[in-house]
Amino acid sequence: MATYFSKITGWGMYVPSNVVTNHDLEKFLDTSDEWIVTRTGIRERRIVSEGETTVSMSVAASRKALEKAGIQPEDLDLIILATSTPDYLVPPASSLVQDELGAKCGAFTLVAGCSGFVYGLATAAQFVQTGVYKHVLVIGAEVISAGIDWEDRNTAVLFGDGAGAVVVSRTTQPGGLLSLKLGSDGSGWDALIVPALGAKNYPSLENIARKEHKLKMNGRAVFKFASRILSDATMEVVSEAGLTMDDIDLLIPHQANQRIIDLALRRLKFPAEKTVVNLDRYGNTSAASVPLAMIEAIEDGRLKENDKVVMIAFGAGLTYAAVVWEFQPFETGPADEEEAILVTNWPVNSAFQRKLQEMRVAAWKMKVQARTKASEASMAIMLPLYSFRKGLRKRMQNGNGKKPDGQ
Numbered sequence: 076m077a078t079y080f081s082k083i084t085g086w087g088m089y090v091p092s093n094v095v096t097n098h099d100l101e102k103f104l105d106t107s108d109e110w111i112v113t114r115t116g117i118r119e120r121r122i123v124s125e126g127e128t129t130v131s132m133s134v135a136a137s138r139k140a141l142e143k144a145g146i147q148p149e150d151l152d153l154i155i156l157a158t159s160t161p162d163y164l165v166p167p168a169s170s171l172v173q174d175e176l177g178a179k180c181g182a183f184t185l186v187a188g189c190s191g192f193v194y195g196l197a198t199a200a201q202f203v204q205t206g207v208y209k210h211v212l213v214i215g216a217e218v219i220s221a222g223i224d225w226e227d228r229n230t231a232v233l234f235g236d237g238a239g240a241v242v243v244s245r246t247t248q249p250g251g252l253l254s255l256k257l258g259s260d261g262s263g264w265d266a267l268i269v270p271a272l273g274a275k276n277y278p279s280l281e282n283i284a285r286k287e288h289k290l291k292m293n294g295r296a297v298f299k300f301a302s303r304i305l306s307d308a309t310m311e312v313v314s315e316a317g318l319t320m321d322d323i324d325l326l327i328p329h330q331a332n333q334r335i336i337d338l339a340l341r342r343l344k345f346p347a348e349k350t351v352v353n354l355d356r357y358g359n360t361s362a363a364s365v366p367l368a369m370i371e372a373i374e375d376g377r378l379k380e381n382d383k384v385v386m387i388a389f390g391a392g393l394t395y396a397a398v399v400w401e402f403q404p405f406e407t408g409p410a411d412e413e414e415a416i417l418v419t420n421w422p423v424n425s426a427f428q429r430k431l432q433e434m435r436v437a438a439w440k441m442k443v444q445a446r447t448k449a450s451e452a453s454m455a456i457m458l459p460l461y462s463f464r465k466g467l468r469k470r471m472q473n474g475n476g477k478k479p480d481g482q
């Protein structure tokens with residue numbers, strides 16, 4: 076019986092042409108380009124224009140992915156659309172995409188916040204590796220701008236719109252999904268929330284007046300979760316694949332904040348040159364962020380055939396998802412159906428060498444854990460100091476600790 080692997084055979088992206096820079100935001104928000112760049116790394120984002128929706132962008136990205144994979148919509152066995160901003164709450168946006176593409180397969184919408192695309196990738200791989208399906212289309216697409224309160228500087232400066240799609244195909248060429256880690260910490264459910272756009276709280280006039288139908292975020296809580304999970308889940312998923320970061324060619328993290336990425340890189344001791352960042356141009360596009368970064372990396376030649384890549388995302392839920400993905404040769408053809416030689420059967424992969432590799436991975440994990448503990452301990456000391464200094468500065472500005480009225 077053939078052993079099947081997953082392979083990304085096609086990819087395509089779509090971003091709106093409308094560019095909104097930090098300077099554009101300065102015109103109507105109490106913010107500055109300097110604050111946004113230093114606190115997040117974002118310089119501009121794309122925002123939809125009339126007629127552009129999650130479905131239309133998904134269809135445009137998917138058509139490119141199908142063309143690259145060399146297949147027709149009728150060849151698809153399943154469509155997974157990851158989004159938190161569907162065109163309608165009902166019907167599922169995935170069915171609209173299926174219809175517009177002219178596909179004849181099942182389709183579902185996957186809601187897992189910004190982690191949705193990576194959840195979808197891990198899910199698609201299960202369908203093809205088991206031999207059940209041959210081609211699964213996975214899309215990450217968002218029109219976050221529709222859910223933003225444009226008077227709330229906490230969220231308005233962060234997000235952008237876009238879509239990325241990949242075709243995950245069945246192959247006998249070893250590679251594809253090497254390991255996965257899916258997670259959810261629902262105790263943080265209210266850190267990133269649209270309070271009144273569901274069956275519990277409808278957008279009543281009162282709720283709309285309170286802007287409860289718009290995105291609310293506790294930025295610090297998400298930051299704390301994200302900076303921990305980015306390094307922890309990367310470490311877990313890489314060691315699960317029997318590898319260390321030295322074996323990883325490229326890290327594609329969720330594009331939320333440059334500071335979150337930098338912190339994880341320090342803990343993992345992983346070079347910035349091997350990390351894909353495009354948040355300066357697109358901001359945080361939620362479920363579209365990882366596919367956009369991945370597709371740009373392929374098209375720029377940074378992501379190459381045979382590369383081992385970590386893709387990792389985190390977001391509302393709070394959720395996270397990570398995979399190690401080994402890219403097979405990009406071209407598809409008869410080789411995809413040839414009988415595979417299983418890596419585990421290779422003579423070089425003797426029991427002794429496997430044991431040695433396990434020890435190498437365990438030693439590396441201990442080092443990353445120690446660095447994470449040290450960096451958290453220093454943050455625990457520095458944060459109260461920082462707040463104290465900030466308070467002191469504010470009091471000085473108000474006249475040496477005296478209230479403005481001199482009391």
Ligand code: UT7
Pocket residue numbers: 105106107110111114115189228229232267292294295297298301331332359361389390391
């Ligand atoms: O996909 C997951 C989605 N979400 C995230 O990844 C968000 C994770 N969190 C973050 O990235 C950061 O927490 C933010 C970028 C949202 C905020 O950065 P921060 O360094 O945590 O800022 P802060 O909330 O501690 O606020 C610092 C100051 C405050 O002023 P005071 O109290 O010191 O006077 C804020 O009011 O910065 C102020 N501030 C702003 N100033 C100018 C907050 N937003 C802005 C803004 N422009 N846009």
